[in-house]
Amino acid sequence: MITVTRLNGQSVTINALLIELVEEAADTVITLTTGNKLVVKETTAEIVALNQQYLRTIGLVAAAQKSE
Incomplete structure (x- = not known):
């Protein structure tokens, strides 16, 4: 959770x-897989940093790292 x-x-x-999606224009809009915005x-x-930190805390370190 973030x-x-x-x-x-x-x-x-x-x-x-x-x-599912994060869009940044004048404001930042987060779209969830449920369709809620x-x-x-x-x-x-x-938001990306918060999400990466969260993934690390639940043990998904590999998913939080950039692929090279």
């Missing part, structure tokens, strides 16, 4: 494994 901030300042915790303050890079 915690992100909605545009209204409210923190929300989402299941990082359900993230969240508009958040964090940048795409911050």
Whole structure:
């Protein structure tokens, strides 16, 4: 689970494994595999870092590393 901030300042915790797509234009939009969308303050890079950190904590280190 990762915690992100909605545009209204409210923190929300989402299941990082359900993230399908992160789009960054004027705002950052997270699309979940459920079809739900969240508009958040964090940048795409911050969300990727949060997701990688989460994957490490649950033991999916290989999935969190860049493939070369």
